[in-house]
Structures are given as C-alpha cells and as structure tokens.
Amino acid sequence: MQVFTIEIEKDENFYIAQCKEHSNCFTQGKTIEETIHNIKEVIELIIEIKKPKLNVLLKEELINAI
Numbered sequence: 855m856q857v858f859t860i861e862i863e864k865d866e867n868f869y870i871a872q873c874k875e876h877s878n879c880f881t882q883g884k885t886i887e888e889t890i891h892n893i894k895e896v897i898e899l900i901i902e903i904k905k906p907k908l909n910v911l912l913k914e915e916l917i918n919a920i
Contacts, residue, residue: 857909859874
C-alpha cells in the first residue's frame with residue numbers, strides 16, 4: 855500500500871493540507887481532524903486509491919501553536 859505525505863499548515867481561519875507527492879491534491883478544514891479526513895477523500899477521488907495511508911507533517915508554526 856502506498857503512503858502519502860501530507861503537509862498541514864494553518865492560515866487565519868483554516869488548516870490547509872497538501873499531498874507532497876501530488877500537488878493537485880489539496881484541501882482545507884476547520885480542524886486538523888476535518889482536514890485529514892478531507893485530504894483522504896481528495897486522494898481517493900483524484901488518485902483513485904481507497905483508504906490511503908498518510909504520513910502527516912505539521913508545519914513548524916502549527917506545532918508551536920498546539
């Protein structure tokens with residue numbers, strides 16, 4: 855099973871996730887959990903992989919905020 859690396863950062867209102875292996879896979883959410891759920895759906899729809907495994911990287915600014 856392929857593992858995808860997801861980078862999450864926070865802007866003023868939302869968390870933004872982007873798949874490092876596929877730049878056209880990105881999304882946002884109001885919480886980290888919602889954002890991870892949303893990026894899984896994007897990967898399933900665009901790349902057509904069911905239940906993708908994710909390696910989540912939080913941007914340094916986000917880690918300091920948590």
